[in-house]
Amino acid sequence: MPKSLAYFKGKVVPISDANINIMTHALHYGTAIFEGIRGNWNESEQKLYVFKLKEHYQRLLQGCKIMMMDIPYSVDDLCEITINLLKETKHKQDVYIRPIAYKSEELVANLKLHEIEDDFNLIVIPFGAYLDTEGTIRCTTSSWRRMEDTNVPPRIKVSGNYVNSILAKTEAVLAGFDEAILLNGNGVVSEGSGENLFLVINNELHTPELSDNILTGITRDSIKTIAQNDLKIPVIERRINRSEIYLADEMFLTGTAAHVTAVGELDNRTIGSGSIGPVTKQIQKIYSKAIRGQDPKYLNWCTACEY
Numbered sequence: 001m002p003k004s005l006a007y008f009k010g011k012v013v014p015i016s017d018a019n020i021n022i023m024t025h026a027l028h029y030g031t032a033i034f035e036g037i038r039g040n041w042n043e044s045e046q047k048l049y050v051f052k053l054k055e056h057y058q059r060l061l062q063g064c065k066i067m068m069m070d071i072p073y074s075v076d077d078l079c080e081i082t083i084n085l086l087k088e089t090k091h092k093q094d095v096y097i098r099p100i101a102y103k104s105e106e107l108v109a110n111l112k113l114h115e116i117e118d119d120f121n122l123i124v125i126p127f128g129a130y131l132d133t134e135g136t137i138r139c140t141t142s143s144w145r146r147m148e149d150t151n152v153p154p155r156i157k158v159s160g161n162y163v164n165s166i167l168a169k170t171e172a173v174l175a176g177f178d179e180a181i182l183l184n185g186n187g188v189v190s191e192g193s194g195e196n197l198f199l200v201i202n203n204e205l206h207t208p209e210l211s212d213n214i215l216t217g218i219t220r221d222s223i224k225t226i227a228q229n230d231l232k233i234p235v236i237e238r239r240i241n242r243s244e245i246y247l248a249d250e251m252f253l254t255g256t257a258a259h260v261t262a263v264g265e266l267d268n269r270t271i272g273s274g275s276i277g278p279v280t281k282q283i284q285k286i287y288s289k290a291i292r293g294q295d296p297k298y299l300n301w302c303t304a305c306e307y
Contacts, residue, residue, distance in 0.1 A: 001090075002091040003088060004125075006121060007120075007121060007122035012084075015123060023106035023107065023108060024102075025104070025105050026102035029103070030159045031067060031103035031159075032100050032101065033063035033067055033101045034100040035097075036255075037082070038094065038096065038127070039094065040293075041094050042293055047304050048092075048095070049293040049304055050304075050305060051256070054079060058075055059157070060078070061075065064118075066153055067158065068113040069102075071118050073120060087307060093126050094126070096257070097122070097124050098123050098124075102119060104119035105117040130194075135262070135276060137264065138266075139172070139181050139265065140175060141266065142171055142182050142183075143171065144167050145182065145184060146185075147213065148184065148185050149213060165182075168180035169193040169194070180192065181197065184212050186212075189212070189244075190214055196255060197240075197251070200248060200251070200272075200279045205235045205279070206238065207237055208238075208240050209237040209239065210237070212239060219254040219256055222287065223260065223287065226283055233279070246269045250277030251271045251272075252280045259287065260288075262280045
């Protein structure tokens with residue numbers, strides 16, 4: 001049977017014991033950097049394949065640098081801690097791995113990052129589909145704008161940033177849609193509430209550029225590689241206007257949680273045929289095999305964990 005465990009304050013404990021104090025700085029101010037990492041169960045091999053583990057921790061440490069956190073672990077240390085925890089939990093299903101570095105000092109009314117102590121925790125939970133669909137999803141353009149880099153850096157996963165995403169996602173779902181698409185302060189397309197965005201136009205892949213306040217997505221980078229290497233189609237990073245989406249041949253969203261999710265509609269306008277398009281379908285198939293260690297070309301993207 002799998003165990004519910006956490007890496008908490010330097011040791012593995014039951015997840016029920018991994019609790020923080022009401023005075024914790026990160027709770028009051030959102031001063032935390034987190035990552036979402038997928039572990040994908042390969043039933044035939046009886047192994048868990050963790051996708052882009054090193055890259056996720058590289059991004060976490062980049063976030064720590066911006067937020068003036070100094071956790072006593074290297075990328076290799078964090079990978080080892082994660083694999084050891086997975087071996088103790090023994091989940092034989094897809095899991096979500098959530099590391100978090102945070103301002104752990106029990107201190108309020110202090111807004112000076114350099115004066116506040118840091119810590120690192122890690123949990124692993126079973127995790128299935130993030131967006132509950134096997135076909136396409138319906139999206140709406142959010143009335144909320146994606147935050148600007150001059151306000152809070154959107155390229156890293158600062159926990160406080162996600163109020164922006166939560167407001168947009170909640171608005172979309174309450175309006176009867178599956179997901180929100182956010183524009184940035186200039187009114188051009190940025191990303192979904194928790195996903196990067198791609199359009200297929202004339203057999204080219206188009207995606208917003210980093211300067212449009214997107215997260216530097218790890219799945220996004222993987223999809224660019226698959227498109228260029230496997231499908232031999234160009235990937236163009238550029239500014240995208242909202243109305244361009246309505247006229248695209250295909251649209252899909254990418255992310256650790258969402259994988260590759262086809263979008264059939266934006267703002268009650270059908271995109272392409274409204275079904276999963278041929279390019280999206282091919283990318284989904286290749287990506288699905290890659291994350292479970294089933295594609296030799298991309299085996300280096302995965303860290304195998306065998307119990």
